[in-house]
Amino acid sequence: MTPFNNQIRQIVLLIIIAFLGFLIFKELFLFLPGLLGALTTYILTRDLFFTLIGKKKWKTGPTAALFIFVFLALIAGPIYYAFVLISPRVATLFAHTDELLTGVQAMSDHIKKITGQELFNAGSVTSIKNAMADFIPTFLNSSANMLSNLLVMFFVLYFMLAHGREMENTVRTFIPLNEDSIAALATETNHMVKANAIGIPLISIIQGLAAWLGYSMFGFGDALMWGFLTGLFAFFPIIGTMLIWVPLVIYMYSLGSTSDATKLLLYSLVVTGNVDYLARVTLMKKIGNVHPLITVFGVIVGLQLFGFMGFIFGPLIFSYAIILIKIYTNEFAKSYN
Secondary structure (H helix, E strand, C coil), X not given: CCHHHHHHHHHHHHHHHHHXXXXXXXXXXXHHHHHHHHHHHHHXXXXXXXXXXXXXXXXXXXXXXXXXXXXXXXXHHHHHHHHHHHHHHHHHHHHCHHHHHHHHHHHHHHHHHHHCCCCCCHHHHHHHHHHHHHHHHHHHHHHHHHHHHHHHHHHHHHHHHXXXXXXXXXXXXXXXXXHHHHHHHHHHHHHHHHHHHHHHHHHHHHHHHHHHHXXXXXXXXXXXXXXXXXXXXXXXXXXXXXXXXXXXXXXXXXXXXXXXXXXXXHHHHXXXXXXXXXXXXXXXXXXXXXXXXXXXXXHHHHHHHHHHHHHHHHHHHHHHHHHHHHHHHHHCHHHHC
């Protein structure tokens, strides 16, 4: 068979492989956060896992199941506690929507007196009311999606742990780089994932403490509980903490506590809303020597691509781009000089 025919067969085969890969990726895209979560958890635990089964002679299957149980407790515990805390208050909120909308209007009127700008009008209030009516179906849908991704995450994680060595060797054979470059990529991946996986919970704790301080200063009851919920929701970018403190501010306006509500509003905008970015820039630099620009722009890109897991894999994409340019320079560019 001529070389030309071999090239045609190779191109056709590559097209078929690429098409099948596209179909698989398209259908599994919904579960991408779960797959990335499994990868993140594997990177965080692989050293300890291999130590236990290698040096301590623990059984592979039971050890993998034990790791999954521990992570399930660490993830499900705070979520369950938050659900128990917030569900009765959400029920109360929906039972008093008229008082809530009164608080929204009171806050808007007060802000208009100070700034001259109307925050909400009649159309905005109607939109809020409609959004509240759509909240429960949207929440149930997102909760089901989150639960599905958690199940996928732990299912995939079990096999990644049980067959970790074989998986790593297989992946290594498909990477078209020399051993030094592969080692550099592995080191960067391990370094970046650990830095973000440690840094994000710390940032949420800092933001929760800042919110708790504000709630305490301006006389809001159950400040510790609301600070915990604010820190928990701080995992979600930009609007995460607003899902907690905005309703609290509106509630204070509806009670007529205009002065304290305004102070809490300003505190939340200036302190609670910005300590996240300050902590993210400083902590990521301290923990993982991650440049602030990589952290900020990486998170923006990652959230668009991967959802919640973009916190970790967004900055990793930027780091990969930089290190691949260095690898290309070392392996190929010099050969043309």
